[in-house]
Amino acid sequence: MAPILLNCMGSDHKEYIEHTVHVKNPYLETMEEDILYHFSLGTKTHNLPEMFGDVKFVCVGGSTNRMKAFAQFIHGEMNLPGSSEDLRDICEGTDRYCMYKAGTVLSISHGMGVPSISIMLHELIKLLHHAKCRDVVLFRLGTSGGVGLAPGTVVVTEKAVDYSFRPQFEQVVLGKVITRSTELDEGVCQELLQCSSELRNLPAVIGNTMCTHDFYEGQGRLDGALCTFSHEEKLEYLQKAYEAGVRNIEMESTVFAAMCRVCGIKAAVVCVTLLDRFKGDQITTPHDVLLEYQQRPQVLVAHFIKKRLGIPV
Amino acid sequence: MAPILLNCMGSDHKEYIEHTVHVKNPYLETMEEDILYHFSLGTKTHNLPEMFGDVKFVCVGGSTNRMKAFAQFIHGEMNLPGSSEDLRDICEGTDRYCMYKAGTVLSISHGMGVPSISIMLHELIKLLHHAKCRDVVLFRLGTSGGVGLAPGTVVVTEKAVDYSFRPQFEQVVLGKVITRSTELDEGVCQELLQCSSELRNLPAVIGNTMCTHDFYEGQGRLDGALCTFSHEEKLEYLQKAYEAGVRNIEMESTVFAAMCRVCGIKAAVVCVTLLDRFKGDQITTPHDVLLEYQQRPQVLVAHFIKKRLGIPV
Numbered sequence: 345m346a347p348i349l350l351n352c353m354g355s356d357h358k359e360y361i362e363h364t365v366h367v368k369n370p371y372l373e374t375m376e377e378d379i380l381y382h383f384s385l386g387t388k389t390h391n392l393p394e395m396f397g398d399v400k401f402v403c404v405g406g407s408t409n410r411m412k413a414f415a416q417f418i419h420g421e422m423n424l425p426g427s428s429e430d431l432r433d434i435c436e437g438t439d440r441y442c443m444y445k446a447g448t449v450l451s452i453s454h455g456m457g458v459p460s461i462s463i464m465l466h467e468l469i470k471l472l473h474h475a476k477c478r479d480v481v482l483f484r485l486g487t488s489g490g491v492g493l494a495p496g497t498v499v500v501t502e503k504a505v506d507y508s509f510r511p512q513f514e515q516v517v518l519g520k521v522i523t524r525s526t527e528l529d530e531g532v533c534q535e536l537l538q539c540s541s542e543l544r545n546l547p548a549v550i551g552n553t554m555c556t557h558d559f560y561e562g563q564g565r566l567d568g569a570l571c572t573f574s575h576e577e578k579l580e581y582l583q584k585a586y587e588a589g590v591r592n593i594e595m596e597s598t599v600f601a602a603m604c605r606v607c608g609i610k611a612a613v614v615c616v617t618l619l620d621r622f623k624g625d626q627i628t629t630p631h632d633v634l635l636e637y638q639q640r641p642q643v644l645v646a647h648f649i650k651k652r653l654g655i656p657v
Numbered sequence: 658m659a660p661i662l663l664n665c666m667g668s669d670h671k672e673y674i675e676h677t678v679h680v681k682n683p684y685l686e687t688m689e690e691d692i693l694y695h696f697s698l699g700t701k702t703h704n705l706p707e708m709f710g711d712v713k714f715v716c717v718g719g720s721t722n723r724m725k726a727f728a729q730f731i732h733g734e735m736n737l738p739g740s741s742e743d744l745r746d747i748c749e750g751t752d753r754y755c756m757y758k759a760g761t762v763l764s765i766s767h768g769m770g771v772p773s774i775s776i777m778l779h780e781l782i783k784l785l786h787h788a789k790c791r792d793v794v795l796f797r798l799g800t801s802g803g804v805g806l807a808p809g810t811v812v813v814t815e816k817a818v819d820y821s822f823r824p825q826f827e828q829v830v831l832g833k834v835i836t837r838s839t840e841l842d843e844g845v846c847q848e849l850l851q852c853s854s855e856l857r858n859l860p861a862v863i864g865n866t867m868c869t870h871d872f873y874e875g876q877g878r879l880d881g882a883l884c885t886f887s888h889e890e891k892l893e894y895l896q897k898a899y900e901a902g903v904r905n906i907e908m909e910s911t912v913f914a915a916m917c918r919v920c921g922i923k924a925a926v927v928c929v930t931l932l933d934r935f936k937g938d939q940i941t942t943p944h945d946v947l948l949e950y951q952q953r954p955q956v957l958v959a960h961f962i963k964k965r966l967g968i969p970v
Contacts, residue, residue, distance in 0.1 A: 367882045367883070368883045369880075369881060369884035375880065375939075378939075379941065381939070408752050439720050439721050440720070440769065455768045455770075455773055456753065456768055456773045457770045457772025457773045457776075458770065458772060459769060459869075459870045459872075459908050460768055460770045462871045462873075463871065463872045466871075466873045466881045470881075507832050515874060516875045517874045517875070517885060517886065518890060518891070519894055519897075557771060557772045557775075557829060558771075558772055558776065558779075558828070558829075559776045559779070560776075561831075562829045562830070564831050566682070567684065567685065567691065568779045568783075569778070569779045569786070569916070569920060570680075570779070570920075571682035571683070571685075573830065577831060581832055603882070603883070606883060607883075626688075626691075627692065
């Protein structure tokens, strides 16, 4: 289908609008240039529609090494021409994030925590907008602490919840706190669960994901530099989380869900659990086992993408 | 002075305690092993006192490249033996953070935002504790948006404040919000200002630093993917910040100040401003000028360290 310009009329226009990425900022169109500073890209220095116009899937995760590995993995899975070893970091002008493109799949790192992924998402959403991308699905592939699950289980997030188990994200705008919904796309979530059932060695569940702003006190760990609570109080908090449907804990899902929702992007959070927090705090699993666990979200999402693209799985 | 054991008695003991890094966690001493997961270091796998026992200055900053460059720079400034090119990333087993040691100076990256630096600080404070370090001074060397200052000005933080200009940090512990003070060490702050006056091309001021949890809406930028306020409302917010003594805006200072204070570590925040937020949002300064700006906090802190160590400046 040929691209339809934003200013055309009729029902095609409505359909176009429905499937594009919505930036919600009237000022953007008035800017002569938009510098995506933390990507080291810009609308004047780079031809964003040419570079990114065909992107249909964006996969993001905390670690640079892991997102490079994912780009190489999906390159092989999609039988793309050329060597996956030749994939180049599109953001090589900065060390804030890395970005790789394999066919219609973009793989980007986002660092750790809500503020870090939030900067990346602002610039990614603007990038997709400038590039006139359509029908994009966005995945966060991550690691997490499990709540009552065997380590290695993949959690596909139903609702991203805050420290009080509420499905909301609090955003400060000019000194005032506003609240945004963190609902994710139900269709993509169910499709991912179906994919997991088609794969061997990929235990997966749908559950709520709690997003915290720190790894130690906020998640009830007893092994940080600071700890003012008891083992019993920790277990009580985790039990309350479990009863609220929380199956894993990580540090980015609420803002990811909230921003994708506001901007009309279908999105899913797919995190593997590295340990069961009811049983401990430290990650003592051997390195090679952790590596295999960390590949599971990648294998699951690669399967989803291949099915969507009609590539034999 | 020979190391004094923690269980010794008398006034020496009191003095020792006063100068050590205080972890505030009774569980730590009961752990057989402490894995500093995001550093890829541990008490069983690494001899932390031997590796880090002599550390007196820790410099942290967001970017991995910049903190590697700082380690190489301070290596040269301190006339240390060997080539600065040979400095090795101590955290090479992970890509979460990087860490370099040059003499008694440790240089570590912390990524962007409060959650990211908070994980690093928990593990750094435990590392300094396990290594039995004494009299450590901790610096955050960063970049920031200026509020009513010429770009390139270095701000030495008096108080780290939140989005409402309050000198406090809100920490969630097991689902409850607690508040911690964000006061920084006044002596180190004044000493840094004195150092700046001894250097050419190093404009510096003491001021409050506002710490936000995002780069766009929270800082009143008009160029994010989302923007619901007007240019006038933005300026009004920045004006209020200015009147509250805020001279720059970044994303890590409150938790940095709060954790250092609780753990008895003298700390300072030294950030250069890349633009004046009254005049714009985008960072359009040429790359080479930005690089020179980014070196200013490094030059200032290196001068401080050399003076403290009695190295001719």
